[in-house]
Amino acid sequence: MDPTPLLLSYGDSSSVESYRCGAAPAHLIRTGPTVKEKMASVARTTIRYVEDNASHAHSAVPLRSSGFYKDVLREENGESSVLVAGQLTKRCGARNEAWCTVLQLCTTTAPEVEALGAKFCGAVNMAQEQDGIANFLMAMVFANVLDSTTYTKQNICDNTLDDAQLVTRCPLDNGRCIDASIAPHYFVGQLNRLPAELLRQVLLYLDLPSLTCFRRVNRRAMEIADSLPQYAAIVRHCPNIIRAIISIQADAFDCHTLYRILSTTRCSTCERFGDHLYLIDCRRVCYLCFTRRPEYFPLTIGRASSFYSPDKSRQHRAITSRQRLRAANPPRVLSLPGRYCTAWAGEGGNLVQKRLELFDRRAVVRGAGSGHSKVDKTTREPLRFMAIITAPYLFDSGLQVDWGYFCLGCEDEKCEETKHFRIKYTREGMKEHIERYGLVEETPKIPGRYMHVTQV
Template structure:
């Protein structure tokens, strides 16, 4: 069940295509079979296996500690494992309300966090590095993030192995070999990107075409794991494609996963570009929108603009 549109003039989407994983044709690349098979309880005459000797509650707790790609592979083994995974409430809630996140995680091979961590993150709303609604997920390590943070902060700019090696300061002869050994030992969170267009563009075109898959590592984890002297690297912020390759939009799961809030853009702020407190890029949860209106005033249509094309905030006297 989805939260209803509030009375305030709002919209779900902007006429901007950011070319994140939302635009990567995930339904085609990673079709899910959830709901296509009959997984009714197996009869008592069906041969049991070692899993059936364990309490269902214990099996569910174990499955919650498994990463999504491994859980997906386990689910596909046979009818019994499919039934077991489908009995995990948190997993079924995510499949129902945000299947593209599951598709993206499987497609880019994210294994740094488990099913329980993903569900807990989806039940939160705040960006992990600021006070805005984090309407995206940074999938390398499962953090909620807003548009401003993932396009501007260094920690959301993932590294290729070549760029990461520049963080590790050794002499020229031993650098590459020592780095590879240490990298294998540390194993920082990473993804294998999908080919496609990334970063901002119009609804019909734009973005930067990436024709091959890249292994991208979490910058923060690399910096914390390796002794380095910093990284001088070109950063084009919102036109840097690598910043968009691990990003996907994420709703908020409410009431134990029974409801979902996908957030709203305020039409009264649709032309605001300078003030980051009410920038047109900011998205609000239903609760957050109420606070926004209380602070900046109700939204009314501009006069004598063409009806429906302009809105503004008006404070009460």
Template sequence: METNLSISSDFASYVYWTQELRDNTLDQAQLETRCPLDNGRHDCTSTPARYTVNRLDKLPLELLTKVLLQLDIPSLTCFRAVNHRTMELVNSIRQYAAIIQHCPNIIRAIVSIQADGFDCATLYNMLCTTRCSTCNYFGDHLYLIDCRRACYFCFVQRPEYFPLTSREAYKLLTSNAKPQSRAESSCKRRELAKLPSILSLPGRYCCAYNNDGTEGKLQQRRLRLYDRQAVVQSLVGDALPRSDRATGEPKRHMMAIISAPVLLDGGRQVDHGFFCVPCREEGDMDFRIKYTTEEMSRHFASFGQVVKSPAPGRYMHVTKD
């Protein structure tokens, strides 16, 4: 647990547990090996005069920062790699520096899966929020195709977070259409290419257990995955179709998901959130809900303070009479 917030050891002992919550998302995709970052390895404070960004150097720094914040993360990463001057410029962006400091794996994941449907400013602003995009719980994950916060319940159950493969997206677009000419088909594919998408990483996804003791469903190929909601709303205009989780093909529903803390105080602090151990141990159906530090206090006020259970090493809620 990494947090700059003031939390007592007694408090942390009964509100934080993650070892048994292994959901096989992008967090388990060996991101540090796949996408090593060079942030912090180079000293660009005394940039030699021969390094420039050509005409961009004529812009005021404030305006240049606004321009760079409108770049998607893969493009911003490529721009940063041009020379020492561009590296210095990108490193000086407060929002980018906060993300790199507290959420480097999110940057690694975005670059690795080529998630270019949103810019750096959008990513930072989303990391500064707490609510799930489709409910009122704390959204402790990001859906990286279009940068939305999602809680556990939503990203494993709602079809909005279950992306479509290229074949499925194209089939959905043409399922109710008349036979198309080659030109019309090509046009449909060009329109599809403009929609938010990612290129998935090979690995194991979901929380299913296999006969050999491994976790998750193995996906060996990289898949082009499209946001289901964008396909429907932009090109079909129909109701969002149900996902195909029930068919036994669950690999995709965590391929675009990664855990995401909340950035506080202008990116200077971070809150990873907490699970409530007493709720888990008491068999509460909502034990998978995660809370920010502030929400944890309200949770205890509603369900009772925490005391040690008669069973060794366990805790429970106790309400006042």
């Protein structure tokens, strides 16, 4: 049974409603409620869910009239809350074994989760209607494990496009209030002759700057563009990627390609989770790759032109290297002014005041067939950060999103081949990481420091 369809935030009174509506999972952060508060919230949410699904549980006693229900909502001590909830759930008739096992899962330690989870799944499989409840509660347990072993933000500013004030530079009108009852006054010219399905397919293979220009034509064009499921999913979950693409004029790939890349997880040059996008030609990439590998070090127009030296023959001598570069038309972007490269110890990054035309190194070198070297300062090289933006993993047909997690046990690790504090993981990747290196526990001698502990 897959425990990942939903990830709930503890203490959220709307968690049950979020489950029903298929809402996107909430991000977990390290600085949150205490363990006891989380346990109490788990118990309260469980009680509410049992109550809402009393008909499925064939309860003989109306749950709302139970004194236990009021007690558990007032209870602040997590352990007592779970005990009270356990007594209450015994009133659920034939399902009491499943519910009691659920409460054990909510309070157990990580090594016991797998065994109790198997018992729980066996109990709830007695009836098909319990599958949704099983996923709901197993997701709560998995969220608890993630919350104790991961964090989502680091105290490091990489000064990528994420930090380029994109909301101010490129405001989007997607989602603005439009009265749908009023039909558009204008159509989209001869394109209106095409069936809507065919027109959507055509638009899906436009680059994002062109699709945005089409969307600006009139209200009918806006409606057609916004009806693309792939485009709508990107705008809903990661609008800054759209803003960045428009701002730097990245037109070497289409909307379909962008959505396809966002629906994958792997870095294009290694096996890790690629939590960034290289926007010159739309590739997933992890931090360690885009700061070190040569293919993510873009070329300025001067450096790129040097790869296309003029022919020595008289008839081609008048063609300059820049003209040859333009004719080759490798993927390119126009950078934004600002500060770039990783900032350590409060440093603000390197200030670049002009917009630079940047070309994809791999395409230029492949097209020219020769190479030139340049001093590369990796994490101190601003050019490496000018076309980079954080990217999530879209799944469930774009309905849900996973921005990734840093491992708390690797916070001080610097081994790139195995564990490194800059490596990010998806939810599935985090589970595999814990299985490989062990559970994450706080060191007894150094409070606030965590490490992987392998079972002997």
